[in-house]
Amino acid sequence: MELYRSHVLVCEGTGCHCSGSADVIQKLKEELEKHQLENEIKIVSTGCFGLCEIGPIVIVYPEGAFYSGVKSDDVPEIVSEHLLKGRIVKRLLYHDHVTEAGIAKSLDEVEFYKKQMRVTLRNCGVINPEKIEEYIAFDGYRALGKVLTEMTPVEVVEIMKASGLRGRGGAGFPTGRKWEFAHNAPGDKKYVCCNADEGDPGAFMDRSILEGDPHSVLEAMAIAGYAIGADQGYIYVRAEYPIAVKRLTIAVAQARNLGLLGKNIFSTGFNFDIELRLGAGAFVCGEETALMSSIEGSRGEPRPRPPFPALKGVFGKPTLLNNVETYANIPQIILKGPEWFASIGTEKSKGTKVFALGGKINNTGLVEIAMGTTLREIVYDIGGGIPGGKKFKAAQTGGPSGGCISAENLDMPIDYDSLTEIGSMMGSGGLIVMDEDNCMVDIARFFLEFTVDESCGKCPPCRIGTKRMLEILERITQGKGKEGDLENLETLAKNIKASALCGLGQTAPNPVLSTLRYFRDEYNAHVYDKKCPAGVCHALLQYTIVKDLCTGCTLCARECPVGAISGERKQPFTIDQDKCIKCGVCFEKCRFNAIEKK
Amino acid sequence: MKSLQELEEIRNKTRESVYLRKDRAGIRVVVGMATCGIAAGARPVLLAFLEEIKKRNIKNVTVTQTGCIGVCRLEPMVEVYLPNQEKVTYVNMTPDKVSKIVSDHIVNGQPVMKYTIGVDGR
Numbered sequence: 058m059e060l061y062r063s064h065v066l067v068c069e070g071t072g073c074h075c076s077g078s079a080d081v082i083q084k085l086k087e088e089l090e091k092h093q094l095e096n097e098i099k100i101v102s103t104g105c106f107g108l109c110e111i112g113p114i115v116i117v118y119p120e121g122a123f124y125s126g127v128k129s130d131d132v133p134e135i136v137s138e139h140l141l142k143g144r145i146v147k148r149l150l151y152h153d154h155v156t157e158a159g160i161a162k163s164l165d166e167v168e169f170y171k172k173q174m175r176v177t178l179r180n181c182g183v184i185n186p187e188k189i190e191e192y193i194a195f196d197g198y199r200a201l202g203k204v205l206t207e208m209t210p211v212e213v214v215e216i217m218k219a220s221g222l223r224g225r226g227g228a229g230f231p232t233g234r235k236w237e238f239a240h241n242a243p244g245d246k247k248y249v250c251c252n253a254d255e256g257d258p259g260a261f262m263d264r265s266i267l268e269g270d271p272h273s274v275l276e277a278m279a280i281a282g283y284a285i286g287a288d289q290g291y292i293y294v295r296a297e298y299p300i301a302v303k304r305l306t307i308a309v310a311q312a313r314n315l316g317l318l319g320k321n322i323f324s325t326g327f328n329f330d331i332e333l334r335l336g337a338g339a340f341v342c343g344e345e346t347a348l349m350s351s352i353e354g355s356r357g358e359p360r361p362r363p364p365f366p367a368l369k370g371v372f373g374k375p376t377l378l379n380n381v382e383t384y385a386n387i388p389q390i391i392l393k394g395p396e397w398f399a400s401i402g403t404e405k406s407k408g409t410k411v412f413a414l415g416g417k418i419n420n421t422g423l424v425e426i427a428m429g430t431t432l433r434e435i436v437y438d439i440g441g442g443i444p445g446g447k448k449f450k451a452a453q454t455g456g457p458s459g460g461c462i463s464a465e466n467l468d469m470p471i472d473y474d475s476l477t478e479i480g481s482m483m484g485s486g487g488l489i490v491m492d493e494d495n496c497m498v499d500i501a502r503f504f505l506e507f508t509v510d511e512s513c514g515k516c517p518p519c520r521i522g523t524k525r526m527l528e529i530l531e532r533i534t535q536g537k538g539k540e541g542d543l544e545n546l547e548t549l550a551k552n553i554k555a556s557a558l559c560g561l562g563q564t565a566p567n568p569v570l571s572t573l574r575y576f577r578d579e580y581n582a583h584v585y586d587k588k589c590p591a592g593v594c595h596a597l598l599q600y601t602i603v604k605d606l607c608t609g610c611t612l613c614a615r616e617c618p619v620g621a622i623s624g625e626r627k628q629p630f631t632i633d634q635d636k637c638i639k640c641g642v643c644f645e646k647c648r649f650n651a652i653e654k655k
Numbered sequence: 656m657k658s659l660q661e662l663e664e665i666r667n668k669t670r671e672s673v674y675l676r677k678d679r680a681g682i683r684v685v686v687g688m689a690t691c692g693i694a695a696g697a698r699p700v701l702l703a704f705l706e707e708i709k710k711r712n713i714k715n716v717t718v719t720q721t722g723c724i725g726v727c728r729l730e731p732m733v734e735v736y737l738p739n740q741e742k743v744t745y746v747n748m749t750p751d752k753v754s755k756i757v758s759d760h761i762v763n764g765q766p767v768m769k770y771t772i773g774v775d776g777r
Contacts, residue, residue, distance in 0.1 A: 060709035062701070062718040064675050097705060099672075118675045119717045142688045143720030183676055193662060194669035202659045315665075316656035324657050 061099040063140060066116040068182060069102040070268050071261070071300055072109030072422070077129065081113050084129040088136040098140055104269015106182035108169060110421035111151065116182070121164055125151040169420055172438050174401070174427045176409045177385035181269030186304050189311040192272040198317050200391035201276050204283055205325045213284040214240050217387075220395035221407035226252055226343075226380030227455065227484045228560065229406070229473040235377065238367035239285040242375035247287035249278050250371060250378040252348060253294035253301070256340040257456025258507060260487035262411040263381035265423050267294065267301035270385065271308035275331060277384035279318065280391065282329040285377050290331040293348050297338045305333055340457075340511035344559045345378050347513065358515045359559035380485070382411055402428030406472030416453075416489035417443050429470040432462055436490055447492040451575065455484025457504040457511075458564035460571025461497070480571040482564070496593035497576040498583050502530040504568040512562070519562030522553040526569060535596040538584035543573065592654055595639045599655050604629040606651035613643035613652065671714055681715030682761055683736040689723035695730035696749070703750035704733075707757045716761060729776050735760055744772040 067073075067082050082100060089095045106114045111125040115135070122145045124135065131149055138144045153167050164170055175181075184191040192198070204213055218233030239247065251274060255263040267274065278290040294302055309331055312318040320328045334352050341347045342357040349371045351357035370376020386408060390398045399407050406428040412435065415421055419441035426435060432452055436442065443449055451461040460481035462469075469475050473483050491500065505527045514520045526549050529542050550566030557563045573580060582588045589597040602613075602622075607629040614622040614630060621637040624630030632643070644652045656662060686692070686701045697720075704718050724732045729746035735756070736742045743766045745756060752770050759765045768774055 060705055061672070061675070062705055064673075066676070097702070119719055141720075142690075142693070142722060143686075144689075144722050184673065190665055190669040191673055193665045194673045196666070198656075198662055199666075202662055206659060322656060323659060323662075 061097060062119075063098045064101050064118045065098060065140070066101045066103050066118065066182065068104070068106050068112060068114045069300070070105035070109070070181075070265055071298075072105065073112035073114055074300060076112045078113035080129040081115065081127055081132060084132040085136070088132050089140070092136055092141055094136070094140055101185045102187070103184065104181040104186050105178075105265040105423055107173075107178070107265075107423040107425075108151070108420060109423065110419070114151075114182075116164075117145075120145060123151045123164055123167070124149040168441070169422075169424075169439055172430070172434055173425050174409050175425045176389055176401075177266060177273070177382050177411060178269070178423070178425045179389070180273065181265060184270065186269055186271055187307050189272060189308065189315060189317075192270070196392060197272055197388070198276055200388035201279050201283075201317065202323055204280050204391055205323045205327055210240060210284045210286065213280065213391075216390065216395050217284070220390045220398040221402075221405075222383065222386055222390065222398065223406060223473060224380060225382035225386075225410065225485070227458065227482065229483055232379060232383055235367065235379070236281065236284055238365070239287075239375055239377040242285075242368050244375045246289075246374045247285055248371045248374055248376040249281045249285065249287045249290040250349065250352065250376055251278055251290065251292040251294075251384060252343060252345070252378055252380045253292055253298075254336050254343040254348060255295070255298075255381075255485060256338075256343045256511075257458075257485050257487045258504075259413060259415045259489050260456060260485050261413045262423060262486045264298050264301050266381050266385050266411075267298065268304055271301075271304045272312065273385045273388055274305075274381055275308055275312055275318065277379075277387035278331060279322070279329045280387055281377055281379070281384070283327055285375070287377070288328045288330070290329065291334050291352050291371065292331060293334045293336055293342070293352055295338050295342075296335040302333065302335065309333070339513070340507070341513040341559070341561055344561050346559065348378070349376060358513050359561075361558060382486070403470060403472045405474055410471075410483065410486060412486045412488040414440050414488050414490070417447065417492040417495070418490040419444055426471075428472045431468050431470055433467040435471070435488070436467070440490070443490065443492050447494065450491045450493050450495060451497065453481075453489040453491065453500065453504075453568070454487065455482040455564075455567070456487045457508050458482060458561065458567055459484040459487075460567045461491075461500075461575055463575040480567070480574055482567070494591055494593070496534075496589050496591040497572040497579050498530065498534055498589070499591075499593045501569045501572045502527070502534055505530060505565070508561070508565040512565075516556075516558035516562060518553045518557040519559075519565060522549055522557075523562070523565050525549055526553075526566065530569070533580070533583045534589075534594040536583075536587045536594070538587075540584070542584055543577075543580055547573065588655075598639050599634065600632055600637060600639065600641070600644060601653050601655070602630050602632055603651050603653055606649050608649055608651070610648070612646055612648070616642050616646045618642065674714070675717060681717065681738070683734075684716060684718045684761070685734040685736070686718070686720050687722070687724040687730055687732040687734075688720035691723055691727035692730045692732065695727075697731040699750045700731050700733065700748045700753060703753040704757070707754050708761075711757065711762070713757070713761065726772070726776070729772065732772075735766075737761075737764060740764075745770045746772045746776045 115124040115127045214236045222232040223229040336342045342351045344359045347357045347359040366376045411425045451463050509527050512519045609627040621633045731748040733745045
């Protein structure tokens with residue numbers, strides 16, 4: 058094996074890939090060859106480091122220098138200065154990574170990482186996900202070896218129960234109990250499935266785990282197979298995740314090659330193999346019964362439960378279905394013990410949770426925190442606060458099934474139960490931050506539009522009910538809201554929750570209910586005063602020219618696409634409200650702040 | 656995979672190669688690689704260190720470079736840091752001197768006095 062004096066880790070997760078990390082790697086290769094450094098310095102493609110906002114990210118070891126926003130044009134400087142001469146290129150270092158004295162500090166000292174606790178993301182950004190040996194070097198497949206050679210299936214189930222792990226897909230069902238049901242289910246053929254059909258807008262935790270550490274999921278599925286008595290696993294992953302699919306395919310092939318999947322693993326007589334199933338990206342296929350029907354090759358539609366998948370799942374056989382992040386925890390729980398895991402988090406929610414931070418936040422990216430961390434710590438300490446110093450208004454968790462956390466709950470410790478209590482939910486981990494410029498009615502409309510679009514149409518409450526709710530919301534945002542609309546929304550929401558067939562329909566009204574609960578004033582302003590306080594809903598806005606500020610430069614009149622602005626040169630202009638289409642061009646173009654948006 | 660031993664072998668073999676990416680408390684060999692160092696021939700020295708360490712399969716050593724150490728007339732210079740010991744600075748380095756430094760100092764903890772700045776640098 059070659060000995061390298063330095064490793065250059067380049068993030069090849071989807072985020073950095075999109076901002077050009079492939080070019081950076083290519084350029085690195087060229088430059089290393091040019092300086093004849095290719096036998097001394099190793100380039101390692103890794104998964105996500107979490108700070109997607111400032112990608113592509115490059116980390117150079119042994120120094121641990123953390124470069125952000127690296128362009129391929131920066132590469133020659135990194136190679137000739139840092140890799141050849143050992144002088145760190147300070148201008149490219151992540152800003153929080155440099156002390157006031159201009160010295161690079163350790164990565165653990167960076168605010169973004171300091172408050173995080175990386176359990177499921179432990180290997181993301183550390184190993185090359187396309188090399189099984191690197192996963193093994195960081196204790197990979199030891200948990201599987203331990204389980205197969207030292208434990209009975211019942212003991213494994215007991216460990217899962219003792220750990221207190223709950224499903225990370227959203228609902229938070231105790232994983233150990235799920236395993237117990239599947240273990241106890243009668244049948245000689247059983248299946249283990251992995252739900253990698255991550256569909257919430259703004260969520261990308263599972264994708265990052267699959268891209269950065271695919272073997273952790275394979276290993277956990279094999280452990281699950283042993284625990285419940287299954288010899289076949291399916292990973293249902295969406296085809297819209299090409300990098301994740303590619304790395305999973307490589308990982309499965311490598312595991313088979315080393316005999317970590319297949320027949321007679323560790324000479325224990327245990328057989329287990331995994332196949333991928335690519336989903337076409339329907340949101341409903343993230344629902345467990347729809348997902349299984351899609352694995353079977355049928356149309357992805359949910360069916361009533363019971364029977365639960367643990368008794369009758371894929372091909373009518375007992376099936377265990379867990380989410381990607383849930384699986385990624387499992388090898389660690391086996392190796393470090395359930396007590397270790399149960400010592401992290403809050404009383405009823407153990408361990409850590411990964412959140413995809415998005416929206417109005419400085420550090421857009423992926424963070425993993427211990428349960429019980431407050432929203433304030435996530436938004437302000439890890440997330441770096443809101444751009445432009447704007448005021449925090451709410452955070453949306455759980456995507457289209459979740460709700461909003463308002464500013465009054467910023468200091469509440471986040472876990473499954475506290476979120477449910479305030480009318481939101483943990484969900485899969487999307488966390489969208491909103492500031493004063495976001496209109497909550499519009500947000501509710503956005504999520505409902507998504508659900509209406511993605512409703513499979515099998516049950517009327519979801520198919521028709523959500524559509525009716527959306528129609529009301531659209532009316533409201535267009536300034537045509539009327540008395541009784543809000544009450545109708547509430548009635549519809551309550552009925553859909555009570556009668557929809559699957560979890561998606563039952564939770565679809567949540568964004569509306571939760572915004573109604575915390576931001577009813579805004580709804581009232583839309584319906585009764587025909588105003589949008591945040592200035593988002595176009596139809597409710599009015600652009601006017603402030604006479605005292607207008608210089609009569611004619612710029613706005615020339616830019617207006619519908620000729621709604623008129624006036625005499627060097628005199629204040631006026632906007633004809635009947636002609637105005639509220640496009641906002643005048644507002645953007647005016648150099649004197651003379652246009653008012655209300 | 657037939658046995659746990661087999662897994663352990665892969666693990667141990669690969670561990671060395673990913674060792675760089677973890678917190679280290681091992682031995683550091685630092686080669687002065689500023690313009691003066693490179694001009695005086697620091698790169699062959701650095702390569703010789705890598706070669707020797709690989710040949711002897713020594714773990715816990717990182718070979719890294721640094722800028723100008725300050726005494727350009729004595730380049731190429733190499734500093735060797737052993738845990739809990741004073742650093743040792745070697746001067747006027749050539750690839751030929753490397754194997755002795757590795758065997759005496761890095762493996763056995765005995766600095767090669769005759770190559771150090773205190774003796775050779777006078």
